Amino acid sequence: MTKTELSSLWKSVNSHGHNNVGRRIDPAHPLSFFVSYDEDENMQIMLISPYLPQMPLSSKQIKVRANERADHKYAICLSLTDNSLKEMFIALCWDLVDCSYNIPDDKTGVVRVINRFKKWQKLFEKERSNGMNANQVKGLIGELTVLKDICIPKYGAAASVEGWMGPLYSDRDFTLSDVWYEVKTVSLSKDTITISSLDQLDISDDGLLIICRIERASESENGAFTLNTLIEEIERIIATDQRILTVFSNRLTFCGYNKDEETSKEYYKSYELEKYTVNTSFPRLRRSELPNSITNGSFELSIPAIKNWRTD
Structure with a gap:
């Protein structure tokens, strides 16, 4: 899946109110990733996991949370709160999916995803106006x-x-x-x-x-x-x-x-x-x-x- 194809999945999701039903990114992926919108109509990637990892804190750019569901699995949600970073967020989501295809088990995969997200989080928090010296x-x-x-x-x-x-x-x-x-x-x-x-x-x-x-x-x-x-x-x-x-x-x-x-x-x-x-x-x-x-x-x-x- 290309970043363009991933981006198009959000267009197929209704971002308004209770009709917000997520779309699974890749049914063949060993982990269950979905694109959706949160309650504030922010772009969101959601990972459904039987395992709750140690979660990073939210930042000004990305809201992080994990909610236990009725089936006792966890919905790990990452929501973009700064829409000017949309293209970078799509790149982040693509990378989280891509880095976790070849995993021995769910727990290893979820930990890998969270660790990779932490690296992206550093990038989102950087001052980007000055460019590279x-x-x-x-x-x-x-x-x-x-x-x-x-x-x-x-x-x-x-x-x-x-x-x-x-x-x-x-x-x-x-x-x-x-x-x-x-x-x-x-x-x-x-x-x-x-x-x-x-x-x-x-x-x-x-x-x-x-x-x-x-x-x-x-x-x-x-x-x-x-x-x-x-x-x-x-x-x-x-x-x-x-x-x-x-x-x-x-x-x-x-x-x-x-x-x-x-x-x-x-x-x-x-x-x-x-x-x-x-x-x-x-x-x-x-x-x-x-x-x-x-x-x-x-x-x-x-x-x-x-x-x-x-x-x-």
Whole structure:
């Protein structure tokens, strides 16, 4: 189901008074999702569940509640209270349904849905008027470059886009079947990188730290590109899979991407992708090696000092 098809389901529901009967989103889905309107005629997605999870609080944008029904199941309801965010709410609903297709049981599915909703809730609460700043754009360019040049050729479009977890507030940018990648985007002259949290590299499985070097460029410079043109290139690569295109679009939404922002139209040039193996000997801070009184922190790594871990 596309976001357009999902949106059309609300049009088939009468939003007025007692005639508001919900429409099931997908009868083949293992969970029972419905679109409907609440008592204030707000767009709503409802999940009928035999299990009551720990519910998040309502926000200014989305009202959250869970009501026990006569059959002792629970109606978990998420209602949009700010209609200016309608398109984002539809994207949220599509993602909640999509992320819970392959589940071992109802409880696991419901917990997954609530956890994914909490990530969306953070996005709804963000200040959206200022767009992405230059550092955020460069960081996104680095992740998309790794997606296009490393992940998709090796793992395919579907696994690569779904494995791009950075936008979902994951500790690492990519989690794939046999490896994880953390991407840092810096200028040509930069000789340090910042590890923004203790958890970013604190993992027992081996992975790769990838340093993407980019610089601002002029439009006429050979190889120059914008964030918009990079995204368009990836969209052409994955164009045959409508579902993955939608997942990709949602990930970009999480990043705060807006193609009309001036920062999305600025030109850059990519110079090199440096790969470093993060294994048991790689220099990093680990929580287990720190006093219990230290609960979080960040640190800088010298790029020249980790040259022995560089790999092809």
